[in-house]
Amino acid sequence: MxxxxxxxxxxxxxxxxxxxxxxxxxxxxxxxxxxxxxxxxxxxxxxxxxxxxxxxxxxxxxxxxxxxxxxxxxxxxxxxxxxxxxxxxxxxxxxCNLNYTSFYGLTLLKQQFISCKMVETDFTEAILKNAVFDSCDLQGAIFGRTDLEKADFRTATNFVIDPEASNLKKARFSKDGIIGLLKKYNLSIEP
Structure with a gap:
């Protein structure tokens, strides 16, 4: 039909x-x-x-x-x-409010997320090469076996990404964002 x-x-x-x-x-x-x-x-x-x-x-x-x-x-x-x-x-x-939304396993090249709230959003096994997370709140977002090559997190906040569990080759971060990459090591980082 x-x-x-x-x-x-x-x-x-x-x-x-x-x-x-x-x-x-x-x-x-x-x-x-x-x-x-x-x-x-x-x-x-x-x-x-x-x-x-x-x-x-x-x-x-x-x-x-x-x-x-x-x-x-x-x-x-x-x-x-x-x-x-x-x-x-x-x-x-x-x-947009994308809380609790799932992009599991999707290939989204050059994906644009601008000023989005993305609490506990699932990006497990997604391919997000060249993605932009501009001014996004990524509190509790799940990045596991995610391809984030050349992704831009410079203005994103509250993310935690294990560099050993996802591809971060040439991804971009601000100095403040580095803390989200070291979370698993339970370090005490002071200003």
Missing amino acids: DKPFITDQSYISKDFTGSKLAKGEYENCVFEGCNFADAYLDNQNFMECEFIDCNLSNANIRHTTFKEVSFSHCKMMGLKFEDCNTFLIDFSFND
Whole structure:
């Protein structure tokens, strides 16, 4: 069954918690102030779409395609991005709450996370080469067997990364961020 092709539409302040977003291929659409909390967004295709001030917490995104999708000022707690269709996956996050979200095992080259709250976010076995964590709070974020080659953590805070358990080749850190790399050694570092 072919999905309808929906293009250049705006969805403003819609609540999709009780009624589902129609199955379709959404291109160049804007979702602003919409509530998708605990909703079913599975098997959808979003191409060149924008989500602004939306709540997508705990939404089912199994087999959903996100291609050139931007999320701004969104609440996105508890999402499992590894359940998405990973072919051509491409998204950006600006000022989003990604607490308890999982990117387990994903390949996200040059991924942009800007001013995001990412408490206990799971990056285990992800490939995040050249990723940027600009002004992100990474308290309790999980980095295990993660490829962070050339990743930029210079303005990120509260992260703890074991350099022996992840690839940090040419990754960038501020002097203050070095503490997050030495945590496992239980050192006393004073200013």
